[in-house]
Amino acid sequence: MKKLNTTPISGMQELLPEKQIIFDDIKNKIEETYKSHGFQKIETPTIDRSEILFAKAGGDTEKQIYKVVKTAETAEDADQALRFDHTVPLARYVVEHESSLNFPFRVTQIGKNFRGERAQKGRFREFYQLDIDVVGRETLPIAYDAEVIATLYDALKSFLKPKMLIRVSNRKILSGLIEAQNLQEKSAQLFSIIDHAEKVSPEKTAEALDEIGLNQDQKDLMNSFMSIKGPRAEVIEKLAALNIENETTKQGIKELDEVLKLLDAQDAEAIGDMLIVRGLDYYTGTVFETFLPDYQKLGSICSGGRYENLARNYTDQNFPGVGGSIGLTRLFSVLDENNLLSNETEDGKPAVALEKPIDIAIVPISENENEYSLKLAKLLRTKGFSTDTILTDKKLGAKLTHAAKIAKFGIVIGENEAKTSELKIKNFETGEEKPLSSLNS
Amino acid sequence: MKKLNTTPISGMQELLPEKQIIFDDIKNKIEETYKSHGFQKIETPTIDRSEILFAKAGGDTEKQIYKVVKTAETAEDADQALRFDHTVPLARYVVEHESSLNFPFRVTQIGKNFRGERAQKGRFREFYQLDIDVVGRETLPIAYDAEVIATLYDALKSFLKPKMLIRVSNRKILSGLIEAQNLQEKSAQLFSIIDHAEKVSPEKTAEALDEIGLNQDQKDLMNSFMSIKGPRAEVIEKLAALNIENETTKQGIKELDEVLKLLDAQDAEAIGDMLIVRGLDYYTGTVFETFLPDYQKLGSICSGGRYENLARNYTDQNFPGVGGSIGLTRLFSVLDENNLLSNETEDGKPAVALEKPIDIAIVPISENENEYSLKLAKLLRTKGFSTDTILTDKKLGAKLTHAAKIAKFGIVIGENEAKTSELKIKNFETGEEKPLSSLNS
Numbered sequence: 079m080k081k082l083n084t085t086p087i088s089g090m091q092e093l094l095p096e097k098q099i100i101f102d103d104i105k106n107k108i109e110e111t112y113k114s115h116g117f118q119k120i121e122t123p124t125i126d127r128s129e130i131l132f133a134k135a136g137g138d139t140e141k142q143i144y145k146v147v148k149t150a151e152t153a154e155d156a157d158q159a160l161r162f163d164h165t166v167p168l169a170r171y172v173v174e175h176e177s178s179l180n181f182p183f184r185v186t187q188i189g190k191n192f193r194g195e196r197a198q199k200g201r202f203r204e205f206y207q208l209d210i211d212v213v214g215r216e217t218l219p220i221a222y223d224a225e226v227i228a229t230l231y232d233a234l235k236s237f238l239k240p241k242m243l244i245r246v247s248n249r250k251i252l253s254g255l256i257e258a259q260n261l262q263e264k265s266a267q268l269f270s271i272i273d274h275a276e277k278v279s280p281e282k283t284a285e286a287l288d289e290i291g292l293n294q295d296q297k298d299l300m301n302s303f304m305s306i307k308g309p310r311a312e313v314i315e316k317l318a319a320l321n322i323e324n325e326t327t328k329q330g331i332k333e334l335d336e337v338l339k340l341l342d343a344q345d346a347e348a349i350g351d352m353l354i355v356r357g358l359d360y361y362t363g364t365v366f367e368t369f370l371p372d373y374q375k376l377g378s379i380c381s382g383g384r385y386e387n388l389a390r391n392y393t394d395q396n397f398p399g400v401g402g403s404i405g406l407t408r409l410f411s412v413l414d415e416n417n418l419l420s421n422e423t424e425d426g427k428p429a430v431a432l433e434k435p436i437d438i439a440i441v442p443i444s445e446n447e448n449e450y451s452l453k454l455a456k457l458l459r460t461k462g463f464s465t466d467t468i469l470t471d472k473k474l475g476a477k478l479t480h481a482a483k484i485a486k487f488g489i490v491i492g493e494n495e496a497k498t499s500e501l502k503i504k505n506f507e508t509g510e511e512k513p514l515s516s517l518n519s
Numbered sequence: 520m521k522k523l524n525t526t527p528i529s530g531m532q533e534l535l536p537e538k539q540i541i542f543d544d545i546k547n548k549i550e551e552t553y554k555s556h557g558f559q560k561i562e563t564p565t566i567d568r569s570e571i572l573f574a575k576a577g578g579d580t581e582k583q584i585y586k587v588v589k590t591a592e593t594a595e596d597a598d599q600a601l602r603f604d605h606t607v608p609l610a611r612y613v614v615e616h617e618s619s620l621n622f623p624f625r626v627t628q629i630g631k632n633f634r635g636e637r638a639q640k641g642r643f644r645e646f647y648q649l650d651i652d653v654v655g656r657e658t659l660p661i662a663y664d665a666e667v668i669a670t671l672y673d674a675l676k677s678f679l680k681p682k683m684l685i686r687v688s689n690r691k692i693l694s695g696l697i698e699a700q701n702l703q704e705k706s707a708q709l710f711s712i713i714d715h716a717e718k719v720s721p722e723k724t725a726e727a728l729d730e731i732g733l734n735q736d737q738k739d740l741m742n743s744f745m746s747i748k749g750p751r752a753e754v755i756e757k758l759a760a761l762n763i764e765n766e767t768t769k770q771g772i773k774e775l776d777e778v779l780k781l782l783d784a785q786d787a788e789a790i791g792d793m794l795i796v797r798g799l800d801y802y803t804g805t806v807f808e809t810f811l812p813d814y815q816k817l818g819s820i821c822s823g824g825r826y827e828n829l830a831r832n833y834t835d836q837n838f839p840g841v842g843g844s845i846g847l848t849r850l851f852s853v854l855d856e857n858n859l860l861s862n863e864t865e866d867g868k869p870a871v872a873l874e875k876p877i878d879i880a881i882v883p884i885s886e887n888e889n890e891y892s893l894k895l896a897k898l899l900r901t902k903g904f905s906t907d908t909i910l911t912d913k914k915l916g917a918k919l920t921h922a923a924k925i926a927k928f929g930i931v932i933g934e935n936e937a938k939t940s941e942l943k944i945k946n947f948e949t950g951e952e953k954p955l956s957s958l959n960s
Contacts, residue, residue, distance in 0.1 A: 082571055084615035086832050087599060090564035092612065094619050095626070098560050114900045116877045116925070117540050117905025123531035124631060127583070130523055144566075145588040146601070149635030152644070158528060160587070164794050172576075174525035178535050180913060180924050185536070190565060194590030203593070204564050214911075221889050221910035228893070343890040344897050392525050420610070436557045436806065448662050449784040452669070456785050459555045459673075466557025469662035470623060470655075483621050484557070 085256050089203035091407050099435055101329050101410050104237045108189055108208050111233040117186040126188070128157035132393045134166050141267045142193040146419060160192040164209040165388070165401065171390040172213050177449045181215040182222060182270040183263045189438055193445035210232075213388060218398040220333045223364040223384055224340035228348060230368070230380050230402045231246070231346040234339075240418065242374060244308075244341070245351035246366045248334040251317065252355060254327025272304060273357040301490030302405070306352045310338035313350030330363070336366055364400060437463040438503070439481035443492040444472055450496040454489070482506040489514065522799040530644035532848050540876055541860055542851055545678045548651050549627055549845060552674040556666070558627040558651050563608035565631070569598035574832045575801075583634040592815070596685025601633040606829070607844065613654055614833040622656040623663060643848045644688070649674075652842030654829060659839040661774045663803040664825055665781035670785040671809070671821050671843045681814060681859065683721070686748075686792035687807045689775040691822075692758065693796060696744060705731045709741070714798040716745060747793045751779035754791030763805070767924050778805055803827040805841060821845045829930050878904040879944070880922035882935040886913055891937040923947040930955065 086092045093101060098188035113119070125146055132140060143204070144160040152158075156164075161167050164187040172179065187209045190446055195201050210229055212222040228246055234242055252272070256265050271286045283304075287297050299320070306316045317331050325405055330485050341348040356365040368380040382402025389397045438458055442451040448469055455465040466485060470475045481488045488504045501514035527533045534542060554560070566587055573581060602608050605628040613620065628650045636642055649943040651670055652662040668685055673685060693713070697706050701761060712727045724745075728738050740761070747757045758772050775791055782789040789807075797806040804823035809821040823843025830838045854860050879899055883892040896906040907926060909918045915931070922929045929945045936942055942955035 081834060082574060082832050083568075084611045086564050086611075086615070087566060087568060087596065090566070092563060092615075093561070094616060095559035095561055097917050098562060102560060113876075114905045115896075116880070116905055118533070118876050118925075119541060119543060120536055122533060123527050125528060125531070125633070127524075127646060129530060141591045144590060147588060148533050149584040150582045151583060152635040155528065162615060170523075172527045174527070174533075175535060182909075184907060192566070194593040196592040204566060217912070218888065219910050221886065221893075221908075225893070225908065248605055278959065320683035321730050329673055338888060340893055381726070391523050393522060413785040435554075439557070445660065445662065449781060452781055455556075456528075461587060464555045466556060466740075467662075467666065468623075470658050470667065471658070471660055480621055484559075 083503065084376065087203070088197040089201065091202055091205070091411065097414070101406070104410065105188070105206070105208070107236040107405060108233040108406070109186070112186040112210055112457050114206070115184070115210075115232070117184045119186050119188065120168075120210045121189060122161070122164070122170060122171055122187065124160055124192075124442050125158050126161055126167060126170070128159045129158045130170055130391075131161060131166055134169075139193070140194050144194050156306040162401070164189070164190055164191050164207055165211070167207075168211060168213070169389040169397070172393060172396075172397055172482055173389045176215075176395075181213065182218055184210070185213065187505050188208045192477060194243050200408060200411060202411075205405060205407035207403050207405055209401060213399040216398075218400065220364070221340060223333070223400045224337045224344075226346045226382065226400050226402050227337070227348065227364075227366055227439060228341060228346050230350075230382070230404065231341075233378060233404065234368065236285040238323055238370070238418075240370045242368060243371050244342050244348040244366055244368050245354045246329040246334065246337060246341070246345060246348055246364065247352055247354040248324045248328025248364050249355060249361055250333065250363055251322075251352070252303070252330075254324035255299070255320075255322050257326060258324040259296055259299070260320050261296070264292075264439055268300070269355050270357060272353060272355050275304060275353055278348065296428075303352050306350070308337065308348060310342060310352075313338070317350075329451075335364060356381065360385055361440050366402070373416060373418070375494035376416070379409050434484060434486050435464070436466050437483040437485045438489060439466045439468055441468045441474070441477045441481050441488055441490045443490065445469075445471065446493065447491040447496050453489050454491070454501075474501075524770050526643070529638040530642065532643055532646070532852065536876065538855070538951050542847070546629070546647070546649065546847060548677040549847070550627070553627040553649070553651055553670060556625070556651075556670040556673070558625045558670065560627050560629065560809060561609075561612060562630060562651040563602070563605070563612055563628065563676050565633075566599050567602055567608060567611070569600045570834075571611055574604060574613055575610075580634070581683065583636050585633050585635050601837060605630070605632050605648055605844070606652070609650075609652060609654070610776040610830040610838070612946075613832060613838055614790075614830045614836075616735055617656075617836075622654065623659055625651070626652045626654065627651045641849060641852060645853075646846060646848035648844050648846055649840060650844040652840050653836050654840040657837050660776050662781055662803070664774070664777045664840055664841045665785075666821065667841050667843050668778070668805075668807055669782060669785045669787050671823070671845065672782075672789075675809065675821060677809070679859075681811045683788055683809060684812050685787060685789040686795045687775065687778060687789055687805065687808055688791065688793055688795040688803055689778075689781070691767045691774065691804055692793070693744070693761075693764035693771075695771060696740070696761075696763050696891025698767060699763050699765040700737055700740070702737070705733075710796050711798060713741075713745060713794060716794055744772065746954050747791070749790055749792075751776065751783060751791060754779070758791075769897045774804055789951065797822065797824055799824055804868050807843070814857060814859070816856070820850050846865070852875065874927060875927050876905070877907050877926040879928045880907045881925035882909045882910055882918045882922050882929055883933045884910065884931065886910070887930040887934065888937050892932050895932070895942075 139162055143162055146158045190204055191205050202305050267290045275283045279510050314335050354365055363384035365376035365383035370376055384400040386398050387396050389401045415472055439449045440455050442448050451467050455467050458465045468481055489501055502511050503514050504511045533788055584603055585598045596818045633646050634646050653942055664723050683719035708731045716724045747754055755776050764941050795806055806824035808819035811817055825841040827839050828837050829840045881891050881892045881896050892908050896908050930942055944955050945952045
């Protein structure tokens with residue numbers, strides 16, 4: 079019989095148990111932080127109607143949506159596809175369950191999304207996203223923008239040692255500037271040029287500004303604008319000094335000021351930075367990206383922003399929101415590649431759990447000791463120890479080798495131990511053996 | 520603009536935040552129990568190659584597999600589909616990563632599977648399964664069958680109050696009986712008749728046995744066999760009394776005896792029951808189902824068994840396994856329908872978390888108190904309280920209403936509180952208000 083190939087499809091992350099523990103530990107820390115900030119978890123279906131998913135997608139995303147083929151038994155259903163982010167299902171959820179929700183609705187979604195992208199290093203087709211959003215009804219104060227950023231910062235801090243930097247801007251500032259200069263027709267191009275400015279040389283950026291036909295004053299203004307970056311007071315002062323006579327810009331500066339002030343109040347390391355625009359995204363106000371300055375090549379590890387109307391496809395009611403996301407599958411992969419998973423945090427605890435997964439392995443010498451071993455395991459579990467029992471009919475040496483690979487401690491049960499209950503526990507790390515009573519000390 | 524319909528596709532579970540908390544609480548309890556028994560978590564991709572998924576499926580399952588349409592950027596890939604269980608990806612995983620795993624490999628998979636079934640009450644197209652398996656290399660002692668059942672029993676016990684009963688059999692007993700009676704050609708039909716015996720009248724079963732051409736002695740034997748049910752000693756004695764001269768049957772009885780003995784040793788409520796055969800499944804030895812005797816209509820809430828060779832499609836090596844699964848999406852749904860989610864456990868704790876999701880809501884009276892409120896929230900979080908801040912510009916009364924809906928306690932911050940830090944905390948349940956210092960008492 080021809081045997082099937084067992085490698086996973088390319089673009090899929092499949093971890094060994096030792097790595098999976100670390101992944102789960104990070105995921106739990108992020109989730110706990112989200113909850114500690116009052117975010118409530120929901121889960122939306124992975125499969126949704128195509129009309130819902132394609133309504134928002136657009137651009138490259140649309141080409142990357144996995145459609146699902148109807149089965150014989152779902153033939154009458156509408157066309158369906160796999161969700162590619164958490165925001166689209168969230169909008170549907172909020173409108174569907176509106177009357178049962180409390181607004182502002184602090185919500186978190188933690189699950190897998192899917193994009194059928196071309197396979198390439200560091201890109202995944204199936205990936206965890208850990209989102210938070212605050213959704214308001216009709217209005218949502220700017221303070222929530224800071225709250226979302228502060229929550230994501232705390233979540234990253236919960237497992238990452240390296241210094242972090244959140245770079246914040248507000249798209250209203252640039253939108254107003256464009257309006258004031260009568261450059262509305264070039265708006266998309268300008269946002270795109272600034273979005274790419276860090277990835278290309280200054281000459282390239284200058285060329286691009288030439289190409290879309292900016293005059294010298296406008297180019298100077300854009301260059302001044304793009305160079306503004308730093309702590310709150312400095313950034314707000316420099317923005318004011320640009321003297322842009324436009325209400326949208328003024329509103330954007332005021333919002334940015336407020337967000338940075340509230341982030342400072344919570345000791346989140348944030349700066350204002352006009353190079354952050356989030357490209358062609360649908361954000362309308364606050365935008366942010368997060369970097370590890372000592373590992374700049376990792377790129378932004380967490381980003382998001384404010385959107386004026388979450389649910390325009392479903393309702394005439396207005397649901398403004400602000401949200402952000404940690405793309406954990408990619409982040410985990412780059413942290414692993416850069417050997418950052420075993421770093422120690424400032425408080426001396428390892429950044430991630432690298433311990434053996436199981437506390438105690440019980441090794442019965444023969445199957446006559448199985449019953450006693452299972453009872454002992456039950457007792458140890460009630461005391462909070464994860465406990466494995468090695469029930470194979472291999473030789474004792476082989477069983478102990480297996481036990482030492484998976485567990486921190488081992489207890490051998492022979493005829494005598496089962497009779498007298500005088501047990502010894504061995505620390506596989508140090509080789510030290512002690513009477514079991516010492517377990518509690 | 521035409522607005523889109525926001526209801527989820529039928530067959531999808533979408534919970535409100537209050538219910539999601541209960542669901543997650545149960546899921547966590549099961550996962551913790553699995554881990555306490557030494558099971559290591561892995562995650563396999565949701566999307567796998569069709570040749571892998573269809574290789575095992577067969578029968579109805581094959582008709583229910585959701586295929587995935589290639590996108591423009593994955594056009595060169597092999598045909599793909601969504602996994603319909605955890606066992607197929609596990610087999611692929613074990614063969615793929617064999618050299619890095621420790622056998623017997625205690626493994627748990629917790630995630631969503633997909634079946635495009637006809638929509639009907641209590642059936643889900645996207646559903647959580649919480650599987651455990653022990654996979655051996657070449658051999659796997661029968662003691663692991665008991666270990667898997669005991670682990671699942673403990674996992675269910677961790678959140679379910681009602682009495683449980685695990686009904687265990689071993690397919691070798693019936694296989695050998697069929698061999699001894701020279702009824703091999705009718706094997707599939709006999710397994711199916713017994714599998715359905717509880718769902719139809721005794722007359723129907725008798726008719727079915729007639730129809731496939733059993734003689735009176737054979738019918739009497741089958742009826743005696745099917746009636747055997749009870750504690751270990753009784754069941755083993757009655758099986759022996761059938762006097763079936765067949766080595767497979769004898770081996771099956773011996774294995775059942777051992778499994779029930781080890782379950783008794785761990786106080787799992789299990790009986791032998793010859794009506795349990797797991798239909799046309801691929802199990803080859805131990806089979807089991809779990810019921811709540813006081814809620815018989817819920818059907819089996821957890822089942823599984825032993826399979827001789829997990830990975831025959833991938834390798835000539837033999838990987839025997841034993842496993843079982845809790846289908847949590849369906850179980851949660853029937854528990855909810857039967858109002859079993861709020862029951863109290865024997866130790867007096869609620870069976871499930873029904874508390875408000877958030878500990879403390881901080882309510883600044885105006886946005887002047889936002890900064891102080893965010894700092895206070897940060898402090899409370901470091902003390903372990905999940906803390907929301909109500910940052911809306913609504914009136915105080917509306918903010919307090921919101922706070923009382925989502926949180927157990929509230930703290931109002933006005934100008935004076937922000938200045939003096941003399942804070943009061945209100946218990947929304949009792950209405951009682953105390954100075955904040957009492958929070959720790």
